[in-house]
Amino acid sequence: MTMTNGVRKFALTAHVTSSVGLLGSIAAFLALAVAGLTSQDVPTVCAAYLAMELIARFVIVPLAFASLLTGLIQSLGTPWGLFRYYWVAVKLVLTVFAASVLLAKMELIGYAARLAAEMTLSRSDLRAAGIQLAVHAAGGLLLLLVPAVLSVYKPPGLTRYGRRKLHEQEALS
Amino acid sequence: MQERGPTDRTPRWVRAIGIVALALLLFVGIHLIGRSLLGHALGGPGNQVPPSNATERGMQQP
Numbered sequence: 001m002t003m004t005n006g007v008r009k010f011a012l013t014a015h016v017t018s019s020v021g022l023l024g025s026i027a028a029f030l031a032l033a034v035a036g037l038t039s040q041d042v043p044t045v046c047a048a049y050l051a052m053e054l055i056a057r058f059v060i061v062p063l064a065f066a067s068l069l070t071g072l073i074q075s076l077g078t079p080w081g082l083f084r085y086y087w088v089a090v091k092l093v094l095t096v097f098a099a100s101v102l103l104a105k106m107e108l109i110g111y112a113a114r115l116a117a118e119m120t121l122s123r124s125d126l127r128a129a130g131i132q133l134a135v136h137a138a139g140g141l142l143l144l145l146v147p148a149v150l151s152v153y154k155p156p157g158l159t160r161y162g163r164r165k166l167h168e169q170e171a172l173s
Numbered sequence: 174m175q176e177r178g179p180t181d182r183t184p185r186w187v188r189a190i191g192i193v194a195l196a197l198l199l200f201v202g203i204h205l206i207g208r209s210l211l212g213h214a215l216g217g218p219g220n221q222v223p224p225s226n227a228t229e230r231g232m233q234q235p
Contacts, residue, residue: 090187157186
């Protein structure tokens, strides 16, 4: 299944914008997490945690799934395939892992936002949640830089499946 | 025996990423097991998200 040139470029544009947008939104989330941790101003801390939940729910999660979906379409609709090249497979594994961790941490993000919304500020609870969120945001940002680098450099290396497919194609032609 | 060419080997960068991923998984696993054991030792569920209860928590903001 190979896409036409127009569809391929549209899918590529959607994939690049969603992936880069995801990196940017996680960077914004990290900035808010650091502000929530370091600020001494109560309204700033409350606003930071409320904004973090909104960003996570309405920007980061949709962009993570958009990036995953458009990446799947992009790889399955082009000769790159999904498991033929190591760099494509590694990108898939990292993105799925990051999306899973994000979904697992949504409860914690919601908890921190609830504390802020109720204006119930236990510094130790919020601090513990804030440290976890900042660490995960920083880790997620670093993790998602790897697929970005792989997409640009496309390091060589066929998987066993890719080599078998290549031999099959050579035998046919 | 068929000789393995350079393209048949797993690339070095894949092995490097694999080793880093394994080390991270090991670290996270040890961290989670440690938290779980600590939670049991303290008699609590070891849950990182305690129930939200305004009366049990610190100060109410005016």
